[in-house]
Amino acid sequence: MADISLTTRPDTHVQAARGEQIAPASEPCWDLIELLFFAYRDFVGDPDEVLVKLGFGRAHHRVLHFVNRNPGMKVADLLDVLKITKQSLGRVLKQLIDDGYVVQREGDHDRRQRLLYVTPAGESLAMQLAGLQTARISRVLGELGPAGRETVRRFLVGMIDADDRERVLRMIARADRARPRRRDGAP
Amino acid sequence: MADISLTTRPDTHVQAARGEQIAPASEPCWDLIELLFFAYRDFVGDPDEVLVKLGFGRAHHRVLHFVNRNPGMKVADLLDVLKITKQSLGRVLKQLIDDGYVVQREGDHDRRQRLLYVTPAGESLAMQLAGLQTARISRVLGELGPAGRETVRRFLVGMIDADDRERVLRMIARADRARPRRRDGAP
């Protein structure tokens, strides 16, 4: 399973062979490769600073983020999204629970399930971290104009593995639908 | 220096996080935050698969990449770009040298310096990895059209910490100037 993309996505030249863009053997996109590296590092850097003070790391951020976005998600769902093992998840999840940022509830229909929810403290932290990242993104998008946002979004979607793209977009759409607005007014 | 972004970028959400209600305060860019996460994961996923087979990790990739892009760079330069400690660098650099992907040469003017160069095998590997990432990027850019590339580039540049942006752009420009084209025709 791990090597699918390698055998499927052969080398650079296959795309050129398919006539898809790419001039002659194509020089690598050095600039975009490096910009992506630096951009992502700083993008996760802001949350990192906050998390360190709480004794958390990036793994805790990811768990908290997705639980906050998808309240009531199963542990299995989380493993599927993060693509890590349950042992890896177990450690950080336990810390988040012990520290009062996440709680588990038994599933209604299936009592084996442990549905995950953020506590008010968990939501608060998740929103703070998302706020930092949003501030960075919004500043840039403001400089690009409204058309820029759509281009950036399409770029990021396209960068995702084709066989995962639909799943990711569905998850985002479902989360948006489920939490159209925070604060009070429960449906 | 580390906390500037925190104190400078005022708590968009800190107030809401404190439970203080605040209406607009702008909803986080959930979709872009998550898309960036998945996009970056798959972006580095292709090289990862190749590297694992060689007993290398992501750290080796970064070192190899920047040495290939900036032949003759000093160890200190590399530490500055990667923002890691020399102890962390030492481990991976030693492996790359032992395995014949990187070599060191004494500086001409300053014999304390160890200037870094990729071997032919190192260049070959670096180009293979860059090719995988370029293939992914080029496919998407092909779908976005020529204006898309510039928008994406400006987005990524804008996402970099303001105080690092110039340095990064200078490094990219200098590397581009130094190695205008690979393949045969030496300058």
Place this chain on the structure above:
DNA sequence: GAAATATGTCAATACTGCTGACATAATGGC
């Protein structure tokens, strides 16, 4: 009742980052 599922946990290992302390060699100022 047995098989499958959802989850948790123990143990060992790998990779990559960190701090602190020292060592070596070469440069540069005096």
Place this chain on the structure above:
DNA sequence: GCCATTATGTCAGCAGTATTGACATATTTC
């Protein structure tokens, strides 16, 4: 020439996050 500084390397230990493998428990499903 002496000495402080610089560039680099290295040893030892720790932390965070990932892995594999094995096993345990509760619950559902057939």
